[in-house]
Structure formats: C-alpha cells, structure tokens
Amino acid sequence: MGNTNTALQTQAIYERVAQLNANEPEFLQAVKEFLDTVYPAVEENEAYQKLNILDRILEPEQLVQFRVPWVDDAGNVQVNRGYRVHFNSAIGPYKGGLRFHPTVTASVVKFLGFEQVFKNALTGLPIGGGKGGANFDPKGKSDMEIMRFCQSFMSELYRHIGENTDVPAGDINVGGREIGFLFGQYKRLKHSNDAGVLTGKGLTYGGSLARTEATGYGLVYLTDEMLKDKGLSFKDATVVVSGSGNVAIYAIQKAQELGAKVVACSDSTGYIYDAEGIDVSVLQDCKEVKRARLTEYVAQRPQAVYSEGSVWDIDIDYTVALPSATQNEIDLTLAKKLVSHGVKAVAEGANMPTSLEGVAYFQENGVLFAPAKAANAGGVATSALEMSQNSQRLSWTFEEVDEKLKEIMQDIYKTISDTAKEYGKEDDLVTGANIAGFKKVADAMVSQGIV
Structure with a gap:
C-alpha cells in the first residue's frame, strides 16, 4: 500500500x-x-x-452518561451531568482521571480518554485508557456540598468501575479531598475495601507517596532528557509555566531543583511574574491551603507582578515553556510569540494545550516539542504504581516511587525518540509518541481478535 x-x-x-x-x-x-x-x-x-x-x-468500547442530583447548603436540588468513557482495554483495565469542571462534555471526555489510551501504553505498564468527570464546578462550594456531589456521582459510577475493570483517579478540580469522598461512598455501596479501585488516595488509606508530585515531576524529568539529548539543560534556563495547580506547582519545584529559574505561572484569570523566581512555598500556600487567586501570591511577594490575561502574552525572553493549564491554550498566534521570545523547548503538562497549528509552527521553527501523551504521563504511571502497592498491600518509600517514576519518564523519552528516528522523523516526538503508543495497543488488539 x-x-x-x-x-x-x-x-x-x-x-x-x-x-x-x-x-x-x-x-x-x-x-x-x-x-x-x-x-x-x-x-x-x-x-x-x-x-x-x-x-x-x-471507537470507545463504552460511553456512560448519567444524571447527578445533589442538594446544596440552601436545601436546593441541583443537577449535573456525569460521564465515564471506557476507550480501550486491550493492554489492561481502563485507567484515567475524573475532571469536575463546567466545560466537561462528551467531546472533552472522549478526547481525554483517547489520548489516555496511548499515554498509558507509553508508560510500559498494563493499563488501558479511560476518562470521566462532570460539568460540576467546585469553586465556591462548601466541603459539605462537594461531599454530597461526590457521593451522588459515585452512586452511579460505582456500577462501571472496579480494581480489574476501570480505575479512576483525579484530574482538574478532583484532588485528595474529592477522591476521599468518592472512595468513602464506593466502599459504602460495595461493602468492600477495594483500595485499588481509585488512585490518588490519601496516605492513610492506600495512597502512594510521590503521587501528588508525579505529573509535575515527570514532566520535568522527560523535558530534562529532551534537553540533554540536544546539548541543552535546565541549569540557568528561564522557564514559564501555565497553570498553578498540582502539575504546575511540582513542575516549578523540580525545574528549580535542576537549576532553572521559573519566573511566571497563571490561573484562570491572569498570571504572575516574579523576576527572582517563583517561591513554591508561597504558591502552595495560596493555591493549596487558602485556595485563593494568584493575587494572594503578590500580596505575600510584593516584588511579583500580577497581570490579567494569558501567561503566554508575557513580554520577556525565556527558553523553556511548560503549558500545564488546559487544552488549546497556545494557538498559532501565541506559538509565534513564544518563538519570538527565544523559546527552545515546549513540553505539555496539560492535555493537548497546543493547537495543531501551534504544534506545526514549533516544529517548523526547530523548537523541541514533547506532546502531552508522553510528557505528562508521570501522573498515570505513578497511579499504576499505586495500584501495584495496593495489590501487594505494601507501601513504598517516596524515594522508591520517585526513582521508578524517573526511570519510566526516561524510558518514554527514549522510546518516542527512537520511534521517531525509525520512521524518518527525527525530533518529531509527536509522531514518535503516537506510533509507539499505537503499535503497543494495536498489537494487543490483533492478538485478542475482533472484539
């Protein structure tokens, strides 16, 4: 042919x-x-x-859509829409996060689930691809409202998940608090302590050390391999990160440990620029403790500047960009702006944060580009390590998990780089990631017949 x-x-x-x-x-x-x-x-x-x-x-193997009724603190009945997509189970149980955000639709869940299939394949671990969530916005909700929503959501979801069937985790707006409420309701409904049914759990009930840090750390580990492969380094590099959630915070922390200066990050309304480098402890206090806007960071660090709009509009020169907020945050116009500011490497911490036109522009202009399905696979890889610990009823040390994560991310970079070269597309890591992930899943599907 x-x-x-x-x-x-x-x-x-x-x-x-x-x-x-x-x-x-x-x-x-x-x-x-x-x-x-x-x-x-x-x-x-x-x-x-x-x-x-x-x-x-x-074609996904199954797409479930369901009603999620819950009662707010004023006694009013609210209704949201929940989803779970089982996209492909050829190499293992469905695995992928839950996202609670007003933008969640069947399209968003399917795109995330589809990407997850190949991302999970690249980890080398036996996990298939799935995703889910609801168009629920936890912002401004009390803990009790979030608990009631999570309990209602799980009252339907529990029928479709299981340790050997489908293992959800967190995603945007689904962190340790939400996973705890979801797991409590699952346990109540099933009358069974199946610790491996959810990952991202608290350390007191089956969670894994380093899971919180994993996506951000993994992003930096893979980016570091990509930079070193081309004779570059994080040492003394100026870095801009989008987002200020879990992925962004730990990417900033690890990049700075490797000698970089991360000078900007963002939230949904604007971004901060801190010429001295982002203070991770202050950022964590703002976002994880106070659950506040980035204006709170500036209140604690007066030398920092807050601006409204996209962080990619920032008017400074920098060498590494780590988009870690949401899909399509970098379009062609912004991609051109990044190149004009001297960016040499872009690695995706969020899912599909760069438009197709933006990706093409980066590649045409010699920018090293690591796609999400490879670059942000650290989270799901460590979720699979959590599943392993649950199966063995063991708990590994932070250092053990972190070392396994680093090895997985290094192996992913080698796999996608070697695959790109094999197909005559050196430095095209998008092609390398897609083909490497596809072949592993496709070979399993061939072996299992027409199912």
Whole structure:
C-alpha cells in the first residue's frame, strides 16, 4: 500500500469519524493529530489493515452518561451531568482521571480518554485508557456540598468501575479531598475495601507517596532528557509555566531543583511574574491551603507582578515553556510569540494545550516539542504504581516511587525518540509518541481478535 493510498484511507477514516462525532471538536482534534502521524505504521502491517485496527481504535468500547442530583447548603436540588468513557482495554483495565469542571462534555471526555489510551501504553505498564468527570464546578462550594456531589456521582459510577475493570483517579478540580469522598461512598455501596479501585488516595488509606508530585515531576524529568539529548539543560534556563495547580506547582519545584529559574505561572484569570523566581512555598500556600487567586501570591511577594490575561502574552525572553493549564491554550498566534521570545523547548503538562497549528509552527521553527501523551504521563504511571502497592498491600518509600517514576519518564523519552528516528522523523516526538503508543495497543488488539 503506497503512502498516497494510505493517506487517502486515513483521511476517509477521519471523515467518517467526523460525521459520527459531529459537534465534538476536542475529540476530532485529537483524532486528526493521531491519524496524520500513524499511517506509516499501518502501511507496513498487513494485520492492522486486515483487522481494521484504525476504525476500531477510534471507537470507545463504552460511553456512560448519567444524571447527578445533589442538594446544596440552601436545601436546593441541583443537577449535573456525569460521564465515564471506557476507550480501550486491550493492554489492561481502563485507567484515567475524573475532571469536575463546567466545560466537561462528551467531546472533552472522549478526547481525554483517547489520548489516555496511548499515554498509558507509553508508560510500559498494563493499563488501558479511560476518562470521566462532570460539568460540576467546585469553586465556591462548601466541603459539605462537594461531599454530597461526590457521593451522588459515585452512586452511579460505582456500577462501571472496579480494581480489574476501570480505575479512576483525579484530574482538574478532583484532588485528595474529592477522591476521599468518592472512595468513602464506593466502599459504602460495595461493602468492600477495594483500595485499588481509585488512585490518588490519601496516605492513610492506600495512597502512594510521590503521587501528588508525579505529573509535575515527570514532566520535568522527560523535558530534562529532551534537553540533554540536544546539548541543552535546565541549569540557568528561564522557564514559564501555565497553570498553578498540582502539575504546575511540582513542575516549578523540580525545574528549580535542576537549576532553572521559573519566573511566571497563571490561573484562570491572569498570571504572575516574579523576576527572582517563583517561591513554591508561597504558591502552595495560596493555591493549596487558602485556595485563593494568584493575587494572594503578590500580596505575600510584593516584588511579583500580577497581570490579567494569558501567561503566554508575557513580554520577556525565556527558553523553556511548560503549558500545564488546559487544552488549546497556545494557538498559532501565541506559538509565534513564544518563538519570538527565544523559546527552545515546549513540553505539555496539560492535555493537548497546543493547537495543531501551534504544534506545526514549533516544529517548523526547530523548537523541541514533547506532546502531552508522553510528557505528562508521570501522573498515570505513578497511579499504576499505586495500584501495584495496593495489590501487594505494601507501601513504598517516596524515594522508591520517585526513582521508578524517573526511570519510566526516561524510558518514554527514549522510546518516542527512537520511534521517531525509525520512521524518518527525527525530533518529531509527536509522531514518535503516537506510533509507539499505537503499535503497543494495536498489537494487543490483533492478538485478542475482533472484539
């Protein structure tokens, strides 16, 4: 099968998917990026073609949508919409986070679940891909309201998850507090202490040390490998991070441990610039203790400056960008701005934070680019390590987990870099990640027959 013929076939597949999933832009964006890069792997494998792996891998095994009624503190009944997508279980139980945010839709959940399939495959651990969440906004809600919502959400979700079936974790707005409420309700409904059914748990009931830090640390470990491979380093580099949640905080901490100066980060309303370098302890106090806006950081660090808008509009020169907030935060216009400020490397801490046009511009201009499905895999990798500890009823030290995480991220970089070279796309880590993840899942699907 020639390149042109394969490209035409993948375009035909995309058009079918677009027709079936109209009005799902996030999912279709993820599908397009995937199809644009994997056709060489399909072309060389007759079994992939014969068994129609592409069409099958693009269709989730199950998508559940459900009503979530709950009572607010004023006694009013509120209703939200919950989701869980079981995208692919070829290499293990479904694994992926829960996101509570007003923007959660079927499209967002499917895009996240689809990306998760290949991200999880890249970790080398036996976990399939899933994702879920609700269009619930925890901001401004009391702890009791959040508990009641989580209990109602789990009252339906529990039917669809299990230690060997589907293991959810946290994502945006779902942290230790929410996981605790969810796990308590699951245990109550099942009358069983299945610790491995959720990850991101508290340390007192089966959680893993280093899980909180894992996505941010993992992002920096992989970025460090990418930089070293090209003779660059975090040492003395100026870094800008978007977001100020779990991923951003620990990415900032680890980058600064490696000698970088991280000068800016953001939240949903604006960003801070701290020329002396972000003080992680102050940032943690603002976001994790006080749950406040970044204006609180400036109140504690008067030398810092707060501005409204996107952190990527910042007018300074820097070398490394770690987008760790949300999808499509860097479009083509902002990508051009990053390049004009001397950015040499971009690694995605959030899921799909760069538009397709932005990614292409970075690659055309020689910017090192690590896609989310590789760069932010540290969180799910450590979740799988938490599952292992739960299965053994053991608890590993922080150092043991951190060392395993570092090795996994280094292996992911080597895998995607080697795969890119194998397919004549040196430095195209998007292609490397997509093909490496795809081949592992596709080979498992071939072995298991048409299911």
